[in-house]
Amino acid sequence: MSRLAPLEPPYAPDIQEQFDRIMRGAPPLILFRVMAGHARAWEKLRGGSLLDPGPLSLREREIVIDRTCALNGCEYEWGVHVAFFAAAAQLTDEQVRATVVGPADAPCWSSAEQALIAAVDALHRRATLSDGEFAALSAHYDDDQILEVIMLCGVYRTVSYLANGLRLPLEEKAARFPT
The missing domain is CATH 1.20.1290.10 (AhpD-like)
Structure with a gap:
């Protein structure tokens, strides 16, 4: 069990849109659901460009x-x-x-x-x-x-x-x- 509770569906429309963009239709990961419940932390995590392709293969x-x-x-x-x-x-x-x-x-x-x-x-x-x-x-x-x-x-x-x-x-x- 996570030490911080993850968000449960239904998600707020803006959070659902972010999950859809990141997960491309798959259910959101627990990490994302936990972090999305904490606006500042979620924004920092998403701002880290974790999912962009970048210069490496x-x-x-x-x-x-x-x-x-x-x-x-x-x-x-x-x-x-x-x-x-x-x-x-x-x-x-x-x-x-x-x-x-x-x-x-x-x-x-x-x-x-x-x-x-x-x-x-x-x-x-x-x-x-x-x-x-x-x-x-x-x-x-x-x-x-x-x-x-x-x-x-x-x-x-x-x-x-x-x-x-x-x-x-x-x-x-x-x-x-x-x-």
Whole structure:
């Protein structure tokens, strides 16, 4: 049970419109229903541009998000992203598993993806990148993409704090961490 109660339908028309836009017809996630009950927090969450495509490919974006959520022990958000985006991002079962239990240099990743995961790991552990880590990332990604990686890590760390801190129950159709 969530520590804060999620909104229950019927939703206010403006909230329903926001849910429809974000969820594209699917029922709103518990996270969204909790946050939408608190106007300031909901606006800040939506203002974080969580759902826009940005300069990374869907695959790159999902690798960053999945790894960030896994490092934060956030099965809720990791599971939502794996369930909704892993197939479209062409992540194999081995790669999905590796976002949770694999090293950055796991052989299932390309060299660009290894640099991406190493950057996520470094940002999680130290909140910075070494010169070598930045150079490895720069060998594959431009400045806008690097900024996006750093920002995604920060945003999804915050989302992880929200989901974990509020003890959101796992979504029914979401994936579960590998054992």
